[in-house]
Amino acid sequence: MESPKALGLGSSLMNVQELAKEPMLAIPQSYIRSEEEEPSITSHGSDSLQTIPVIDMNRLVFGQTDLELENLHFLCKEWGIFQLVNHGVGSSVVEKLRNEIQGFYKLPLEEKMRYKIKEGDVEGYGTILMHENQKVDWADRLYMITNPVHRRKDHLLPEFPSSLRESLESYISELQKLAMTLLGLIAKALKIEEREIEEMFDDGMQAMRLTYYPPCPQPEKVMGLTAHSDPTGITILLQVNGVEGFQVKRDGIWIPVNVLPDAFVVNVGDVLEILSNGLYKSIEHRATVNSEKERISIAMFFFPKFQSEVGPAPTLLNPQNPPLFKRVGMEKYVKDLISRKLDGKSFLEQMRRSS
Numbered sequence: 001m002e003s004p005k006a007l008g009l010g011s012s013l014m015n016v017q018e019l020a021k022e023p024m025l026a027i028p029q030s031y032i033r034s035e036e037e038e039p040s041i042t043s044h045g046s047d048s049l050q051t052i053p054v055i056d057m058n059r060l061v062f063g064q065t066d067l068e069l070e071n072l073h074f075l076c077k078e079w080g081i082f083q084l085v086n087h088g089v090g091s092s093v094v095e096k097l098r099n100e101i102q103g104f105y106k107l108p109l110e111e112k113m114r115y116k117i118k119e120g121d122v123e124g125y126g127t128i129l130m131h132e133n134q135k136v137d138w139a140d141r142l143y144m145i146t147n148p149v150h151r152r153k154d155h156l157l158p159e160f161p162s163s164l165r166e167s168l169e170s171y172i173s174e175l176q177k178l179a180m181t182l183l184g185l186i187a188k189a190l191k192i193e194e195r196e197i198e199e200m201f202d203d204g205m206q207a208m209r210l211t212y213y214p215p216c217p218q219p220e221k222v223m224g225l226t227a228h229s230d231p232t233g234i235t236i237l238l239q240v241n242g243v244e245g246f247q248v249k250r251d252g253i254w255i256p257v258n259v260l261p262d263a264f265v266v267n268v269g270d271v272l273e274i275l276s277n278g279l280y281k282s283i284e285h286r287a288t289v290n291s292e293k294e295r296i297s298i299a300m301f302f303f304p305k306f307q308s309e310v311g312p313a314p315t316l317l318n319p320q321n322p323p324l325f326k327r328v329g330m331e332k333y334v335k336d337l338i339s340r341k342l343d344g345k346s347f348l349e350q351m352r353r354s355s
């Protein structure tokens with residue numbers, strides 16, 4: 001895979017968490033969005049928040065399977081996102097990680113900077129700058145590839161404080177099992193061979209993004225996370241400290257989401273839209289910030305393995321359902337992904353076949 005340095009990427013050492021600690025007469029221009037990009041101002045009261053559909057994992061696996069599979073199929077088609085409860089990941093594993101992540105973001109800046117993004121890379125702590133005039137998200141993030149294990153960066157997870165490292169390893173292990181179970185059920189819902197999905201995703205590329213959104217004195221002027229769809233198969237999100245800010249785009253309108261306390265949020269990624277030949281829909285989402293509270297989240301991304309191809313599942317194709325998307329090797333898919341900025345569903349659109 002071509003290195004990010006060859007693609008001209010750089011990293012910024014701007015730290016929003018530190019910036020937010022200082023009294024601000026004006027927000028730096030690099031964070032201010034145009035009027036078209038500004039987040040709509042919504043009340044953070046419970047009446048303004050919507051609960052996106054919920055799937056009970058226990059019922060999906062052990063209940064009335066056909067009915068639950070139909071529901072999974074419907075939500076992947078019509079919503080592209082759902083909350084997952086009774087998911088089987090131990091509450092102690094989740095709570096320990098929540099505490100460790102909050103502890104990480106309380107470390108002195110010089111400690112966190114041990115894990116900074118290196119020039120020309122995309123992994124690590126900090127902000128990626130693609131060009132000088134780029135608008136920057138009001139957030140600090142730590143992004144890293146966690147699988148395959150041999151692709152892990154030596155200065156990241158292997159060097160974390162032992163308690164944080166152990167918590168992450170336990171969580172990663174649990175989510176790998178959960179994701180593969182979910183992907184197998186998605187194959188059943190799509191009526192394709194389970195092995196088609198297993199061969200794509202077993203020991204696939206996996207990554208994590210730990211994001212810290214500090215309070216902002218003018219939250220309506222900035223964006224915590226630029227609107228985009230994920231380029232993944234599926235993404236599993238954990239809201240760490242119960243502060244809202246996650247929004248999804250449905251029927252052209254941004255909806256603030258009320259995440260249930262013990263739920264994961266699972267969203268369909270571009271790869272799954274491609275695999276289903278457009279039947280399932282990856283969902284655009286973003287994160288807003290507020291003026292009073294910090295927000296922390298952990299997203300885990302599940303991609304196919306590097307040796308596989310990204311394209312529509314062969315068993316879904318026939319003369320009445322021709323392929324809508326190109327077929328490319330995973331290595332090329334990732335290279336193209338790294339070279340593009342977040343911009344709605346534009347990455348998926350460039351995968352469409354021209355008619």
